[in-house]
Amino acid sequence: MPEPLPLTLCPPARIDFGDKGAPEAPEFGDIYFSTDGGLTEAQAVFLAACGLPDRWHGTDYFAIGELGFGTGLNFLAAWQMWDRSKSTGSRLHFISIEKFPLDHKQLRQALSHWPELDQYADQLVKKWPGRVKGFHSLEFGDVTLTLIHEGCAEALPQISGQIDAWFLDGFSPSKNPDMWSPDVMEELARLSSPGCQIGTFTVARAVREALTEAGFEVAKKEGFGRKRDRLEAIYPGQTAIRRNTKIKPVIIGGGIAGACLAYSFAKRGIQPTIIDANDGTAASGNAAALVKPRLDLQDRPESRFFLSSYLFALQRYHALGGIFSESIKHICPTAKEQTRFEKLSRQKPLPKSHFNLLPNNDFEFPQSMVITPKEIVENSCANSKMIAGSGHHVKDGRILDAQGGAISEGSHFFWSCGFGIRDLQQFSGLKLRYSRGQLSYARTETDQAVTYGGYAIPLKNATLLGATHKRLDGQSPFEARIDDDRKNFEKFLANNGGPLEPASRPSRSSVRVTTPSTLPLIFGGDQEWGLTGLGSRGFVFAPLLAEAIVAKICGEVLPISDKAWTRFRARENVPT
Ligand SMILES: Cc1cc2nc3c(=O)[nH]c(=O)nc-3n(C[C@H](O)[C@H](O)[C@H](O)COP(=O)(O)OP(=O)(O)OC[C@H]3O[C@@H](n4cnc5c(N)ncnc54)[C@H](O)[C@@H]3O)c2cc1C
Ligand SMILES: C[S@@+](CC[C@H](N)C(=O)[O-])C[C@H]1O[C@@H](n2cnc3c(N)ncnc32)[C@H](O)[C@@H]1O
Structure with missing residues (x-):
């Protein structure tokens, strides 16, 4: 097995907001959407082309897959249509792949073009995961957005489940061939439910051939706006209505x-x-x-x-x-851990808004709870x-x-x-293992939750100190032990200094379950x-x-x- 690569953030999206504010990707020589009718285009080229909203009527669950989340315009258009036409109790799942996710500022700026979508855009921006790699599910009531921050070729094989409609919205095939390759189309076929429909703006021959080769029935349709043609495709079979009523x-x-x-x-x-x-x-x-x-x-x-x-x-x-x-706040208890955390803060698996090095060489997790x-x-x-x-x-x-x-x-x-x-x-x-852990209470001057191998949490009347890790022995794992309190106090003092006084609240001991x-x-x-x-x-x-x-x-x-x-x-x- 090859050595895993370092875990970093995704590469950034390079966007120019042109004269009319249209977001453009200079590296691909293409635009994200047209500011002149982009929303209507999304509704025609993707939603209507996939038979929506009719196809989601009467089903408990409908899954749309998208290649190229970009600014999220297609997602917001789908969400808006869903809100206007959904059946009670049903859910929309929008799964979208994006290799170069926008940052918060770019996302907000790009979506500011669509005031009619503000109520949706605001919620999206609030939950936006930034450039963190991997799968991110965002919950918006009966709509779930699963973003996959990864290139299409790597992301598609990682999806498990069936998709009912695909929006193919990469940059144009000549400039962005990775998103339109025969392998990608094979993956779309693997993931398509019977009757799955595809909408896309391009009619490039290579795309039509790759879709046909993968088993889709492909048809050229009249294009939107200034474009002559667009493409629709369908995966053969009868759409099954999904129902969860039998689950108890x-x-x-x-x-x-x-x-x-x-x-x-x-x-x-x-x-x-x-x-x-x-x-x-x-x-x-x-x-x-x-x-x-x-x-x-x-x-x-x-x-x-x-x-x-x-x-x-x-x-x-x-x-x-x-x-x-x-x-x-996190204080590294050893020099080795300090070195590892400093490396992490340079490598950035999470952005600074989630993890950063403080001037005194401690670390902060600003959004941890x-x-x-x-x-x-x-x-x-x-x-x-x-x-x-x-x-x-x-x-x-x-x-x-x-x-x-x-x-x-x-x-x-x-x-x-x-x-x-x-x-x-x-x-x-x-093969399970069990580890007894005890929490103790003390009076300290700690005013912020802090971790250091152990942890201290200032509660209303005392600081909660945790936690020991002990193998089970013959005694009850739920009985608190004085020796364990002492360990929690000592660890706190070693990493934070005093003062510390035991508090009168009873300690608590319980068991963690772990695997090898x-x-x-x-x-x-x-x-x-x-x-x-x-x-x-x-x-x-x-x-x-x-x-x-x-x-x-x-x-x-x-x-x-x-x-x-x-x-x-x-x-x-x-x-x-
Ligand atoms: C000291 C300590 C500190 C921790 N601190 C943190 C922390 O800060 N952050 C964090 O994320 N995690 C922390 N953890 C880990 C976390 O608490 C556990 O991972 C988590 O609580 C496990 O949840 P669970 O639902 O699997 O099990 P449990 O929370 O143990 O729940 C199991 C439930 O099942 C019930 N039960 C058992 N057998 C049966 C049965 N046969 N029939 C019906 N009911 C049954 C039990 O009564 C119990 O209510 C800590 C753990 C310990 C011990
Ligand atoms: C035309 S834009 C998508 C527009 C988007 N659907 C919207 O509503 O704003 C194409 C997107 O594909 C992304 N992309 C380019 N190459 C990719 C790849 N190999 N894998 C995944 N995404 C890629 C780009 O970063 C860009 O966001």
Whole structure:
């Protein structure tokens, strides 16, 4: 296997805003859109050409794929049309590939041409991930935008799921051949649902031939405005109407993993049932938790996922409420880590607005959060049916307790029971590890959340100090230990200095579940699934992983790359 490349931001978009403000790409000698009728052109050449809005009527889910997100004009035009014509309860998923993403300023400037789209553009700019590489799902109610920041040739094979309409909007084929190659067209065919339609502005012979070769039926149509022709294509077959009404999910374990699964189902209009033991042991039951990214120097599928899941979690928690404070300072506890972080700040897997070196050589994560887990979990479960109980196994479409008593019926079952999984015989083949972690309280002068190998979070009446990492021993993992408090205090003092005085609030101990690879684990399939191994970053990973699992079950396009999905499925970790 070749060495992974360094993980950096995507290359920037070079844009000239010409006399009339039309965004142009000098390197490609082409424009992003025409300021003279660009919106009407998008509606004709892409939306109408793909049979929209008629084709999305009556379906629960419709997926549009686009090559070349650019300024997002086509996306906003689709969103506007969706708002005007959607059926209640249905969802639009717009998946768009872009190798040179605009920055916030360019995006705002380009979209300022379309005041009629302001209400959509404002929301897009607010959630815009900038030039961060990889898959980024942005949630706008019943519309989801999954941006894939990567070149087409590399991105398309990473998409998993079926697309119902394609907008091919690269720069003109003579100037941007990468976006129109026969390999790209083969990938479009692989991903197209039966009856999928394509709209594009070009009628270049090479494009027509590549589409035909890939299995599409291609037709030249009368062009828009000054252009003589445009192209429509269709993938043979009968469009299937997608419906989720048969899904009745039962989630076993109501920590952050279960809560996020519940949220993702509820968002699709599917009411989940959550069964939770309510025994006060949840790792998700701490008074506060950090939402801070894991940063890798190397560009691996999971490294991109770490960034995407972080951005997704921030977005989700902003929407849900439960944020206690924002901005986290990081002090490197060793010279080796300082060197690594300095390298990261030069290499930039995330932009400065998310991660930067401070003048005193500490680091800042300006958008990282301290959240209140209880609020986040409760808000995520707002539309779920809650049952107190302890799930033991699934039989004949029902979840039973250890005595064989039925707790609930369902069509799909999800094990998200944290440390509770250790007691379930049927999962004993999973290679899981358990790490006890204790949080302590002290009085300090810390006025901002800070990490240093451990962490300090100033709460209302005390500073929360965490966290120890200990193997399980013969004693209860939930009983707090004086020795662990001492370790938390010492680590704080070693990295921050004094003063520190123990506070009278009781410490809390719970258990992290991890895997040998330290990656999260999605196990099972068909009717019975599981999400575990969230380690020390459950609040960062769970929202996007849950979204991926639920998308898979509902037959949607996955919001994460196929490579990342495969990493977390890690077959060798699943009992046969
Ligand atoms: C000390 C400590 C500090 C941490 N700090 C952070 C942090 O700052 N940021 C971060 O992102 N992550 C942090 N983590 C990690 C994070 O807390 C976990 O990754 C996450 O909470 C795991 O969520 P979960 O839903 O998988 O499990 P849990 O939160 O443990 O939830 C499992 C739930 O299932 C229930 N249950 C168990 N068995 C059954 C059963 N058979 N039937 C029904 N219900 C059952 C339990 O009662 C529990 O409610 C920390 C962990 C620890 C231990
Ligand atoms: C005509 S513009 C797209 C306009 C866009 N649909 C809009 O609504 O503004 C073409 C886009 O393709 C992108 N692009 C060029 N080469 C690419 C490649 N190999 N892979 C992915 N995107 C590419 C460009 O950066 C540019 O944003």
